[in-house]
Amino acid sequence: AQKITQTQPGMFVQEKEAVTLDCTYDTSDPSYGLFWYKQPSSGEMIFLIYQGSYDQQNATEGRYSLNFQKARKSANLVISASQLGDSAMYFCALAWTGTASKLTFGTGTRLQVTL
């Protein structure tokens, strides 16, 4: 069965600090993609970053980077220099090659950035 686990229901971080949001997954398929989405209170799902299972380097996108440890099946999101606008729900998601990009989402982590 396909499973994504986010063990942190809520996280706090001070403005300008870095924060790591955890994500582990379970799959036996060697080919897959990992995604992180941000959902602010407005409800829209915003795509942040993508990591392919065959990618040799960790993905980076501005202040977002993905700490991909394939052997451990983890894909943690690192947000550097947190901003108040980063306060939101963050979802990790995985898609397997054979499922036409169908995403399975984790339960999410609510991040609160404080002054």
Place this chain on the structure above:
Amino acid sequence: GAVVSQHPSRVICKSGTSVKIECRSLDFQATTMFWYRQFPKQSLMLMATSNEGSKATYEQGVEKDKFLINHASLTLSTLTVTSAHPEDSSFYICSGSMASFGLYGGATQYFGPGTRLTVL
């Protein structure tokens, strides 16, 4: 990134009526569109996958006669909640999928802003 719109953003209806939600990809052709629902403080649950010009594929437990999906073109998919009841009240989000990523062979999904449905 690619832009997906949804209409309406919010709808309140009486029990027993039908509600149609539109999902449009504005600046790309979405060969595949997905429909999700999200209950408060929960994650997204995939309801169905639709490909342009073919019947939607529904996830286990989703009533296809209740949630009618039409994917008429590469930029438009609609979800109709038929004979809505209070338990159908939820946040409905669509997404469109575009070009493949590398060896993975899949594609990033870009989401619409969602539609909040309240059935009285």
